[in-house]
Structures are given as structure tokens and as C-alpha cells.
Amino acid sequence: MARYILGVDVGSTHTDAVIVDENGNFISGAKTITTPDVTTGIVTSMRLVLEKSMVNRDEIAAVSFGTTHIINAIVQRKNLGRVGVIRIGAPATRSVDPGLDWPEDLRKSVIAGYTIVRGGHEYTGENIVELDRDSIVKALNAFNGMGVDAIAVTSVFSIVNPEHELFVREEASRIAPEIPIVLSYEIGSIGLLERENATILNAAVLKVMQRAITALEKALSDLGLGHAKMFFAQNDGTVATKEYIARYPIFTVVAPISNSIRGAYVLTRISDAIVVDTGGTTSNIGVLRRGYPRESLEIEIAGVRTNIRSPDVIAVGLAGGSIVKVLGDSILVGPESVGYRLIEDGIAWGGNTLTATDIALAKGVMTIDDPRCRPELAKQKIDLVLVEKVYEKMVKMLEDSIDRIKTGPELETVILVGGGSAMWPRKLAGAKEVIRPEFAQYANAVGAATALIGASVEKAFSYESISREKAIATVIDEAKKRAIEAGANPSTLDVAEIEEIAMPYLPGNAVKVRVKVIGRLKL
Amino acid sequence: MMLSPQDVRDMALGAAILGAGGGGDPYIGMLMAIQAIEKGKKVELVDPDNVDDNDFIVPIAMMGTPTVLIEKIPGGDEVIWVLRSIEKYYGREANYITQIEAGGVNSMIPIVAAAYTGKPLLNGDGMGRAFPELQMVTFHLIGVKATPMVLSDERGNSVILDTIDNFWAEKIARAITIKFGGSAYIAIYAMSGKEYKRGVVKYTPLLALELGRTIREAKKRGVNVFDAILDIVKGFTLFRGKIIDVARFNLGGFARGEVTIEGFDEYRNSRVVIKFQNENLVAIKDGEVIATTPDIISILDIESAKPITTERLRYGLRVAVIGIPCDSKWRTEEGIKTVGPRYFGYDVDYVPIEIRIRGV
Known part of the structure; x- marks a missing residue:
């Protein structure tokens, strides 16, 4: 019997679901509108992809969710x-x-x-x-x-x-x-x-997570997937079991952002690159290093400073639905967006709001697989000089953001993913090459579906009271224990990263050691 | 005037600009001061002109490593203990507390001390900016000794140091700080009102407050925030551009390095290199020195005008570099010897920034 994994990712505009086979090959994908309660959109996307793919439901071994339940609850102060x-x-x-x-x-x-x-x-x-x-x-x-x-x-x-x-x-x-x-x-x-x-x-957010898990369990069982193991995507581009996430829900708070970066790796097998994930409202620009998102140690969650590991990204309000405003000589693109109403309000759909997508369609750099979308409308209605000016400005904004996330002037590969990514040109300043892989619009859900189990442990030592080898071995042991707890198959565990940071101005060789361990899902 | 929590927030932001890239992040100190004031403690800012010659003035500060400060946050009583101990040693009550350093975290600790002890805070400091070493204060220039000084920890341990010179004070104080667990709260350069008035850099706390408030309000009022900043500090825009390289070398406990900025707008085709050791010390544009310590060189985010400390400099940031004239007390032979470019190992003469920029 073949075994498949279903991955779901919740974005601000769309919720995507994909099915991949055991080797991570893309089988099928579906998109739906994200709903305010998040869960309804997830269920719809799963139903759609199951219908489209015709995969036998018994053969779905695992379902992996990259969800916004937690961040929404904190931002909206709901059910906390x-x-x-x-x-x-x-x-x-x-x-x-x-x-x-x-x-x-x-x-x-x-x-x-x-x-x-x-x-x-x-x-x-x-x-x-x-x-x-x-x-x-x-x-x-x-x-x-x-x-x-x-x-x-x-x-x-x-x-x-x-x-x-x-x-x-x-x-x-x-x-x-x-x-x-x-x-x-x-x-x-x-x-x-x-x-x-x-x-x-x-x-x-423990209760919020528990409630989400219960709702999703019921949804899986209604869809005939009650047998499938349930995983959640984490902030660092790995996944963990529902039991583990039920205890550490904060580790999912920005997981969808990492899913796209990780998905860009899976779709291209390029392990070091800049990833631009363009959705309906926002473009997230992050960095792939050795196949995982480059991390940052500072993240503000709804106005609260925290230091959990999270992807180092720059978010710009420049995406498919970004509203274009022209006032005399000045052009403003985003951060306001029509979001999912693009297909009603966009010029190319017969609407009256000029969006970034309309500009790309009028310029002829983008095609959209939607019979209701009429690029010729955009071409007729928007002045050609304006199209050139606005597009140039959009590209410059993107290039500036790409440059800001880099750590040096070297040219890097840029991977474009996300539902809005088709609007970008195939040449960008600072890029060695620009790649938009097949299934780019599903990179986030692919990332969720193909992620490995991961766990990170950080401890501080003084190398005067413990030898370096012993200190590192201790952290590796603990990280492995955590990874097994998170659902990894023990025989597949691998140390992905060892990081030592000296703490300055302290005697006794005070050092912070961090170890990240990854392993395959125990299915 | 009495300081409000918003004043403290503004002052912390302004202090980061006067910190010239160093001095430590004022964030924790700012929260300490805000908590004290929110709990009903009062901080009165007093003009140094009101000081009597016979008054007893105590500067309060912290020393230690940033890693410890962000983890073992102060209890709050340390600043009371340092003040009580120094009062006991001198056998007289302090009339005022003051800042030793207007830039960075030590701009905040005296506010906390004033709040917890009820002593008024003087509107002045001993640097007008941030510097890394004990003797780099204007009070040193007029012959005030750093010791007798007091160090206290959160448990209530206090140590009084009376050393033969400031070099020994630094050396022994560091060792005690380590034993305390990596951070200590200090009373240092205790002095008479007469000495204070001779040595002080006046009105820097209020200057920091005005700077912070200007940045906060500039957007609302639709004015150019950089023009407003330069107007307040009588400073200069030295450069605008993008950081294209940050080189760091960790030597002798200092975060040394240099940052290279490639110009844009009217600075296109030019480059600026800024050399730093905790603080930004020398700025060189296309091979020509355009500013040096003790004048303040600050690197600000081009969008928000928020200052960027030297440890946070990184490739790709869009920045404006501003230069602020230092206090005239540093522009003496002794001042230049203490904090001029040659003290930090740069073979450059000090020339006041106004002369470098405007030729007068």
C-alpha cells in the first residue's frame, strides 16, 4: 500500500492543501479562502485536495498542519x-x-x-x-x-x-x-x-491549541482520515506530533512563514537561497541555509517581545492584492490590499480597484489560470506608461527587501513561491538566478507535508566546570530525547546543527550551546 | 520638572542616539524607571545651576556584562544600598543624584536611583555621550577621583573601594563585579557641588528627552525627523547610504570593528568607513576623515531615525550617519588626551566637527 502525506498551510488570504507521496513528490494541491475561524478553511482545503487527487483515503498516513490558530488567538485576544x-x-x-x-x-x-x-x-x-x-x-x-x-x-x-x-x-x-x-x-x-x-x-494558548486539535481530529475523522497521524508545523521548519504541540503551542506561532521557505527547498532542492513568498497581502522574504530557514532570536508577538526561535524574515505589504494608488507623480503600492477580493475588485476581473496583479497582467509578465480573469481588460484600461512606472517601482521595492535580508553583497539564488509569485520578473538585481519552481503556489503546504521532526535544545555552560565534549554531548542527548518526544523515529535521528556562542566579558569560558536534531516521522 | 513614564521612554530613545552606537541597550533600565514611576515614585529633574557649592553629589551607574543584565535583572534596592553606603562612608547625606553617562543604559540607572531614594536628579552628566572606561568623564578632567566608590549587588552586599588611582579602581571593580555574578551597581566620582558645577556637561538628560520626543512626534506632525534632530543637537548629516560590509574583531573585551557604507542620493559614488570600539569613533569619507571622537557619530535607521548600536550593525541596513559636536570640556588638551582619536589608537588629529564640515 502506498503512503501519502497531506499538508495544509494557512495564509492570511488563502488556505492551501497538498498531497505528497512518501518521497515528497507532489501529487495534488487545492486552494480555498482562509476563514476567520481558520478550521473551516482547513477542512474545505482538505476536502478539495482529496477529491481532486482521488488518492485512497486509507493511504493517507499523516496530516501535517501549518496553522494560524495561535497567532490569531493572541492578536485577537480570543479564548486565551x-x-x-x-x-x-x-x-x-x-x-x-x-x-x-x-x-x-x-x-x-x-x-x-x-x-x-x-x-x-x-x-x-x-x-x-x-x-x-x-x-x-x-x-x-x-x-x-x-x-x-x-x-x-x-x-x-x-x-x-x-x-x-x-x-x-x-x-x-x-x-x-x-x-x-x-x-x-x-x-x-x-x-x-x-x-x-x-x-x-x-x-x-494551551487551551486554544487543545481546542484546535479536537476540532481537527473530528474533521479528519469526518473526512475518513481518522487513522492518520496528526502533526503540526513548527517555527523552525520542522514538525512535531499533536501531543508535543499540545504542550508547546507557541512553537507554531509563525510556522506558516517557515513552511514556505522549507517548501521552496523541497521544490527546488536548492539548500541555500533567498526565498520570496508572495501571497495576497504580504510578501515574506526569508533565507534558506542548509535547507532550513535562517533563524532569528527576536520576535515580537502582538506587541510582546519574545526570544523563541523563529524564521528571520522581512515582511513587506507588497503582494498580489496590493492596491496601487497614483497621486500625481507619486505612486503607492500596498500595504493596503484587496486580499481575496482580487477576483471581484481587480481590474482584470471587471472591478474598479487597481492592484499589483493588474499591473503585472497589463505588462504581460503574468498569466492567471482563471477563466474569469481577462488580462485584456487590464491592458485596455491602464495607461501603458503607468504600467511600466508602477511595475518598475514594485520590482525595486522587492529588490530592496531582498538586499536587506542578505548578509553580504554576493549574488544569491532567489526562489519565488506563493500564490502571487507569478507577478515577478525572472531577473532581479542581486540575484544570481531567479527560479519559480513548478507548484510554487503550493510551496507552503508542500513545506508542511514534507517537513521532518525537529527539536532544538539550548543550554549554557562554563567550560571550566565541564569539558566542551561533555557539554555538547549533554545537549545532543537532550535534543534527541526531545525529538523522540516530538514524534521522530529514533533510528533516523541526525544532528543538524551545533552552535556555540561565547558570552562576552565573563570569565570561565561561559558558552551557550544550541543543538538542533532532526529525524523522520514515526508513521 | 517631574518625569513621566513617557518622558522616560523618550529619554531612553534619545540616550541611544547620544550613546554613539555604544553604552548598552537602555531597554531594561527604561522598564525599571517606568515601573518605579508608575508605582508612585517621583523623579524630579533639577537644573545644575541650583546646586550649592557645599552640596554632596553622587553619580550612580551600573557596570558588568550585558548578558547578565538581561537575565539577572536588578532587584531595585541595589541603587539604594550604593547610595546609603557612600553616604555612610563620607558621613554626609547626598543632596542630588546624577548621571555619569548620558548615553545608553547608564542614562537610566540614575533615574531609577532617584525614584527609589527620593533624591532629585540633576539635569546633567559627566560625558554628554557614552564612553567605555572609568576615567573618561569630564569630572576626571577637573581632578575629581573615581574613588572612594561603592559597588552593591542584589543580595545587599556592598564593597567600598578606595584606590590609589583610577586604573586600580577599574581593575578591582571588575573583579568584584564578576564575584557578584557579572553585574554591579556603583556610586562613583562622588563630589562637592562646586566640583560638579565645574565639571558637568549640562542639560543632557533633557536633551535626550527632547530628541526622543521629536522622533516620536515627527511622523505625526509630518516634519522631516532628521532636520528636527539636527536642529536640536546642532549637528550635521555626514552621510546617507547602505551598509555594505561590517568587519568585527574581538580584542581585549571591546567590540572593535569597522562598517562600510555606500552612499545614495547626493552621496552616490561615495563611501564612508566608520571605525568603532563599542562606540563609533572615527568616520572616513572616501579616504578623508570627516568626524572623530569625542564628537558624537551616530548611525540611524533611514526610515524611523532610530539609532543602531554597533552590535546591531549589519549588511543591507539603510542608514543616515549624523555628527554631533561634543561638549567643549572635551575640546581641551587634557580632554583630547583622554578620549581623542589617538587614545583609541587612531593616528588622526582631533579637529572639531564644525570645522571639518564647514571649515569654520
């Missing part, structure tokens, strides 16, 4: 859990309270209460002061009594020594066994406030 926050760090850290720099409405809807207790570690792993165990027990009882939805725990330098956070988990399993506990050392990097923010947000 109430979180009890424990910070371990007093007498240090009391000068900046948890949530201080959050947007006020988000803080009020998420943070049910907080306490800062004595404890935490120095960069060397020694205690700052002894852990105040009584206060932790008291806090757990209080949060239990309040009936919070989850508890978020952050201890100073827990990525050097997590023992104080682990103590809280231990106690909580006794005092409040029903309440999920999120520990910061499993979520973020060095930078107490950013890691604490990510940990609180993770705790706040």
Missing part, C-alpha cells in the same frame, strides 16, 4: 487562558514586574496574578540565593484556589540550571495536578523578560 506567573529570582529581578511592557489589554486578559520568589541562579549555575520553597508552595496553592488555566514558571539563568523550575513542576504535580505547568527553560533563550513572555504566552 488565565495564567498564574511564578518568577524565581528575588531579591534580583523585582524592579521589572512580569508583563510590564505588554499591551495593557493583553496583560489584563492573560496574567491572572504573579509572584516573584527568592531563588534562581548565576551564570555559573550557582544559587543567587537559596530557593524559597515555602513561597512556591504558597503560590501554587493560591493559583490552584483561583482556578487559573495554567502556570508559567521562569527562573533566572534556568538555561544554565533548570533545577528551580523543575522543583515547581514537581510540587505542582502534587498540589495542582490538573493545572498545566510551563517551564521557561523548555521555551526560550537567554533574556529573562523575553523568555518569561514566551512562557506566559505558551501557557495562555
